[in-house]
Amino acid sequence: MSSNNLTHAPSRGAYMAAKAAGVQFEVEIVDLFKKEQLKESFLKKNLQHCVPTLEDDGFVLWESRAIASYLVDKYAKDDKFYPKDLQRRAVVNQRLYFDCATFYPRIRAICYPILWLGETEIKESLKKELNISFGHLDQFLGETKWAAGDHPTIADTSLFASVSSILEVGWDISSYPNVQRWVEQCASLPGADENSEGAKMFGAAVRKNLK
Ligand SMILES: N[C@@H](CCC(=O)N[C@@H](CS)C(=O)NCC(=O)O)C(=O)O
Structure with missing residues (x-):
């Protein structure tokens, strides 16, 4: 690989x-x-x-x-993707920290041992933890169109990169309708096609090692 x-x-x-x-x-x-x-x-x-x-x-x-x-x-020519307004920026930061400290580490906890340590199955406890985070993401996206408001921001580019990886591993997000809607919207993000190509490579590498 x-x-x-x-x-x-x-x-x-x-x-x-x-x-x-x-x-x-x-x-x-x-x-x-x-x-x-x-x-x-x-x-x-x-x-x-x-x-x-x-x-x-x-x-x-x-x-x-x-x-x-x-x-x-x-x-950037304007601050839409990372607002200068203190509170709007704070919400973007909150979502970024959520991704960095909670959501992505749960994806990594599933994929890293499969990619690098010879694991061939996903532990139930790890599935459960990631689904709790998907539930929170779904609630964020129930309140706003994008992850941190009514315009895409770097919270979306970051979270979408994480979500794309686990979707390509085959994660079921049918219980998270807001996430499903947002994933469709994210196809319009700049660089979404290259993201999708990279996520497919990642997903294939993980799936190859799964029983
Ligand atoms: N929190 C970091 C994570 C970076 C990270 O762990 N990258 C991994 C790939 S996903 C890496 O470079 N691993 C190789 C290494 O650490 O030697 C970020 O968002 O940039």
Whole structure:
């Protein structure tokens, strides 16, 4: 198995945010399946050796959601994807932290052992935990059209990257009608096609190892 950088949800989240910011950029592939992140040249830039890692005119930054907010703040023509209004921004941040600290780690807890540690089944307890988070996401999306209001933001690009990964593993979201509606809407996000392509590669890699 080899990958491009967009196989992994954090990279896809940052990629869609960069597209939303409207900035010109190049994607450099660091193939995790070939351990390329451990090369000396990459470690010099990012001691945590994770993707995505941004280089912007000599400035290096990692953590996909930090990259997303930096790019939109710096390059977007307006603040729609990351509002400057304090409370609207706070809600976007809340959703981003929800994704970073709760939702995506639950997806990772399912997929990482299957991809890298020889697991062939998904534990019931992990299924249950992720579905609790899907329930919360469904409630957020019952209150607003997008994850953090009536316009797409970097909360959507980040959460959609996470959701796309687990959907491609075959997750059943039929109990979450607001999530289903939002997933359809997300096809209109900038970079959604590339996200979908990367998520398919990710899903195939996980499914290949499942019993
Ligand atoms: N919270 C980080 C997670 C980054 C992360 O864990 N990336 C993984 C791929 S999903 C990675 O680079 N793993 C390789 C490694 O850490 O050596 C983010 O959102 O950017």
